[in-house]
Amino acid sequence: MAKTRAGVLGATGSVGQRFILLLSNHPDFELVKLGASSRSAGKKYKDACNWKQTEVIPEYVENLVVVECKSEFFQDCDIVFSGLDADYAGEIEKEFSENGLGVISNAKNYRQEPEVPLVVPIINPEHLAIVENKINKAKKEGTNKGFIICISNCSTAGLVAPLKPLVDTFGPLKYLITTTLQAVSGAGFSPGVGSMDILDNVIPYIGGEEEKMEWETKKILGSISADGLSIENIPDSELKVSASCNRVAVIDGHTECVSFSFKSEKKPSVDEIKQCLRDYKCEATLLGVTSAPKQTIHVLEQNDRPQPRLDRNRDAGYAVSVGRVREDTVLDFKMVVLSHNTIIGAAGSGILIAEILKAKNLI
Ligand SMILES: NC(=O)C1=CN([C@@H]2O[C@H](COP(=O)(O)OP(=O)(O)OC[C@H]3O[C@@H](n4cnc5c(N)ncnc54)[C@H](OP(=O)(O)O)[C@@H]3O)[C@@H](O)[C@H]2O)C=CC1
Numbered sequence: 001m002a003k004t005r006a007g008v009l010g011a012t013g014s015v016g017q018r019f020i021l022l023l024s025n026h027p028d029f030e031l032v033k034l035g036a037s038s039r040s041a042g043k044k045y046k047d048a049c050n051w052k053q054t055e056v057i058p059e060y061v062e063n064l065v066v067v068e069c070k071s072e073f074f075q076d077c078d079i080v081f082s083g084l085d086a087d088y089a090g091e092i093e094k095e096f097s098e099n100g101l102g103v104i105s106n107a108k109n110y111r112q113e114p115e116v117p118l119v120v121p122i123i124n125p126e127h128l129a130i131v132e133n134k135i136n137k138a139k140k141e142g143t144n145k146g147f148i149i150c151i152s153n154c155s156t157a158g159l160v161a162p163l164k165p166l167v168d169t170f171g172p173l174k175y176l177i178t179t180t181l182q183a184v185s186g187a188g189f190s191p192g193v194g195s196m197d198i199l200d201n202v203i204p205y206i207g208g209e210e211e212k213m214e215w216e217t218k219k220i221l222g223s224i225s226a227d228g229l230s231i232e233n234i235p236d237s238e239l240k241v242s243a244s245c246n247r248v249a250v251i252d253g254h255t256e257c258v259s260f261s262f263k264s265e266k267k268p269s270v271d272e273i274k275q276c277l278r279d280y281k282c283e284a285t286l287l288g289v290t291s292a293p294k295q296t297i298h299v300l301e302q303n304d305r306p307q308p309r310l311d312r313n314r315d316a317g318y319a320v321s322v323g324r325v326r327e328d329t330v331l332d333f334k335m336v337v338l339s340h341n342t343i344i345g346a347a348g349s350g351i352l353i354a355e356i357l358k359a360k361n362l363i
């Protein structure tokens with residue numbers, strides 16, 4: 001099958017670099033275009049970018065010349081991934097979608113639009129039906145086939161991953177409380193978190209993060225409207241979510257301590273919860289797409305797991321790890337969740353979404 005031609009916006013940043021690594025040597029995609037700010041445009045990628053990954057820059061990417069983020073330069077792309085700074089993503093992604101391009105974005109700008117799916121591909125790929133409906137309509141009517149799909153906030157991705165199979169099996173949640181320990185790569189590279197701020201320290205504030213977690217959870221766990229064109233969030237009156245977010249001196253991998261209660265009086269046992277998580281297979285795995293995790297959720301039994309350094313790369317960062325599942329003295333249950341913030345929390349989710357779209361012949 002012919003490779004799908006891909007572009008990356010914000011290619012020089014933390015998420016952009018992850019996109020490049022995940023796209024290099026990918027059997028389904030060919031990376032053909034890199035975009036960043038006018039500061040980087042015109043330079044070879046290796047000169048424009050302050051590469052901070054533990055793997056080297058893929059050889060063929062080093063000499064690609066970075067272009068400005070204008071849709072006219074990306075018309076040879078079948079799909080565009082965005083790791084743009086949110087201050088600029090709004091205008092740029094809009095211009096791309098208005099000019100016929102499909103954008104899968106890590107930026108927060110369009111997450112709250114009801115017609116834009118907010119997707120954690122191992123959890124709610126069914127929300128992509130909105131884009132499928134839009135593309136089919138555009139094909140039939142010869143109208144603009146551009147679209148935007150948003151990837152969720154990275155901490156929210158880890159949070160909803162174990163909750164969705166539990167909700168599907170044991171019914172809706174009523175209360176949800178989470179305290180996060182978030183890696184520094186989540187803050188990006190420009191300016192990122194200074195070493196004097198984070199070494200020997202914990203910062204108990206990440207601007208806007210708690211609000212995003214509390215809101216996005218209700219959209220991701222929400223449902224598609226009857227006309228198939230938008231998402232209906234779980235109403236605030238049905239689910240109370242409280243998040244407290246902290247930055248810690250970890251490079252990659254967000255850890256979250258999560259407590260929750262079901263709405264129903266009839267509660268599952270701890271063993272039933274663990275079994276439900278172990279049995280869960282995401283649609284990407286069932287479709288057999290390239291990056292799908294073999295095991296979507298790893299349930300760890302050791303008392304001191306999951307840990308970022310030891311567990312973040314399970315299934316190449318596309319899986320989520322859950323440990324310390326136990327009864328809670330205030331809510332029903334509590335557990336610890338770990339997810340790779342720049343893979344399943346960001347760029348990897350973008351790749352997995354594109355693989356699902358490709359498997360369904362939508363790109
Ligand atoms: N880091 C993470 O774990 C996650 C990040 N996100 C989101 O993804 C996005 C990118 O984050 P991150 O990679 O951390 O950020 P970085 O600061 O590391 O990178 C930002 C990118 O945006 C580009 N850029 C900046 N200004 C402009 C402009 N005016 N026009 C075009 N491009 C511009 C930069 O290019 P240049 O080098 O030329 O300045 C760079 O490529 C953000 O919206 C962030 O909120 C989402 C989930 C997780």
Ligand SMILES: N[C@@H](CC(=O)OP(=O)(O)O)C(=O)O
Nearest residue numbers: 106108153154182186187209
């Ligand atoms: N705020 C997250 C990363 C991020 O950029 O999130 P969002 O995509 O919601 O802006 C963190 O600091 O770890």
